[in-house]
Amino acid sequence: MDMDTGPLTIGAFAKASRLSPKALRLYDELGLLAPARVDPVSGYRYYAPEQLERARLVAWLRRLGMPLARIRRVCDLAAAADAAAAAEVRAYWAETEAEVAARRDLATLLVDHLSRKEPAAVPFTLESTPDAPLAIRYAALSDTGRMRESNQDTVYAGARLLAVADGFGTGGEEASAAAVAALRRLETADLPAGDLLNALEDAVEEAGREAGRAVRGVAAEDAGTTLTALLWNGSRLALVHIGDTRAHLLRDGELCQLTEDHTLARKLLAEGRLTPEEAASCPQPALLARALTGSGAGGAGEVEGGTVDTKLREARLGDRYLLCSDGLSAVVPTADIRETAATVADPAQAVRALVESANRAGGPDNVSCVVADVVRADGAAG
Known part of the structure; x- marks a missing residue:
């Protein structure tokens, strides 16, 4: 099926967005990425090609480790072309770096303690x-x-x-x-x-x-x-x-x-x-x-x-x-x-x-x- 002319099956959409079908079902249940249409008989999910941009953004943010609730906020801001979407990602990464720095100090302390060096x-x-x-x-x-x-x-x-x-x-x-x-x-x-x-x-x-x-x-x-x-x-x-x-x-x-x-x-x-x-x-x-x-x-x-x-x-x-x-x-x-x-x-x-x-x-x-x-x-x- 040509993804530019019609809806995508969940398998085709998963491949294009680099999200697994299991993840897509979860994001549907959480209201983060609902399919464009659900077959009333089979329950099979179909997605519109224009949903790929949001899906790929979700995939990228998940690779950053961002929680789903925060991903929803970034995606909603991005959909509204709100510049706050970038600020939200910047804020999350600053918090992540601070947490990593604190964990680095703790790791150094533990290595020192366990090695007695x-x-x-x-x-x-x-x-x-x-x-x-x-x-x-x-x-x-x-x-x-x-x-x-x-x-x-x-x-x-x-x-x-x-x-x-x-x-x-x-x-x-x-x-x-x-x-x-x-x-x-x-x-x-x-x-x-x-x-x-x-x-x-x-x-x-x-x-x-x-x-x-x-x-x-x-x-x-x-x-x-x-x-x-x-x-x-x-x-x-x-x-x-x-x-x-x-x-x-x-x-x-x-x-x-x-x-x-x-x-x-x-x-x-x-x-x-x-x-x-x-x-x-x-x-x-x-x-x-x-x-x-x-x-x-x-x-x-x-x-x-x-x-x-x-x-x-x-x-x-x-x-x-x-x-x-x-x-x-x-x-x-x-x-x-x-x-x-x-x-x-x-x-x-x-x-x-x-x-x-x-x-x-x-x-x-x-x-x-x-x-x-x-x-x-x-x-x-x-």
Whole structure:
């Protein structure tokens, strides 16, 4: 049968579209790709030649791994000649690449753990120093700023744990304090080196529950907190992060941001829905795409908008870690932060200088910093 002059049997259409007859029957049942006609007696399906374009698009999107519900949306947009169809594919692929990157980090961690080898060299990879026991020298400071009436940030720095949480909404102060308090239990917990990341992830789950309980009956549903924390054990550091608080590493004079801001503007930029210029001028640049909120069932708390980012790193003597709320990063240029972090040797003086920089810039928000240096545990010069 000539496919330009009449309907196609399901077999001919399957061959032309590179979709199996079984897949075509499924897509019919789901309303994704209905046949042009179904024989009322035999139930045999026939397709129109003009349906091939949609069928081939479905096949391509399935090869990308896109879920069927999302494929339906792309196909409907494409049928309407809507430019949003391309944006939808771009957004899906950006999300896929982010998921693959997270899985890559986990795969590297597992290979390292199972082979007992150091991770492959990458930019800013941390190196262990087994013959020189390491410790951290740290300081933390939080300030209300110049324009806020109260401080919703919570910071903590101890021999094992560094944390910054930035609460938001009614009850944000209670949410951030409860989240950090849940993590502080790790200071005295038994932490096997090989289980460091799991211990921190478990603690973050508890932090979410505690944040939810803290705002129950007090706050609106949009109350919650960001959280960025480093857990130290020997020469190993586990990092967890959600929201727009940040963790940085200063090494050899270079400042590297270890976390990615979970803001709506950054998410839309990564998905190609905003240009860099549009993202820079976004009217709500700090609107969060991920956070610990009090909106879980029964106010039990949950991770809103996705998962918590996690990483495991090896420490190097001389490294400096900086954790901060967006009260610093949103108003002080990165170059100025790097300059202070690189030139002010004492952690206590460094956090004071950073907070003062934010307040000199207007202090529009609460500002909190933790600075921690990797030093020799025996106190000898590095």
